[in-house]
Amino acid sequence: MRRIIALLLLTTACAVEETPPDPGLEDCDTAPSEGPSMDVSHFSTYQLAPTTVYCGIPPQGGAPYAPFGVRTRGISRDPEGLLIDLTAHHTTSGDLLGEASYTQRMICGNVGESAGFWVGSELHMRFYDYDIETLHGSEVEINITVSNQGGDSQNLSWVATLDCTAGDDS
Secondary structure (H helix, E strand, O other), X not given: OHHHHHHHHHHHXXXXXXXXXXXXXXXXXOOOOOOOOEEEEOOOOEEOOOOEEEOEOOXXXXXXXXXXXXXXOOOOOOXXXXXXXXXXXXXXXXXXXXXXXXXXXXXXXXXXXXXOOEEOOOEEEEOOOOOHHHHOOOEEEEEEEEEOOXXXXXXXXXXXXXXXXXXXXX
16 A cells, blocks of 8 residues: 555656746737837837948958848747848849848847847848949838748838948948
């Protein structure tokens, strides 16, 4: 009898407890009750559409770039990461000036202005076929699309002017 009681106690003590889901993730997965579902940062705080986009040559050299941070909510998290595509088309000619594609694992912000948003690291849109002089002053339509593997997506588009004097050491 003592062996049975000991076995029952041991079994109860070794039972695996299920970890409840992180309640903060629900805030990022559900549609926002108010405010934007996606916005970007560009050298400073998050906003819907910066009218001036700064670009320059990276410290290590290479093609001109423009840094962006993206935060989003109302789209389900994907264990493989969210797909983020950035493009910049010249508003007059329609030419593709800059682009970048990332698969990014994002975290759910839980404090400050990013609480309830999926946030990730800085993303760089690269302008591979253009130099600083050609890009500077160009009016572009910037498009950022965030999607998950299930096909849900969000899109943010706006028109901005490129200012390529930042980081130009020439």
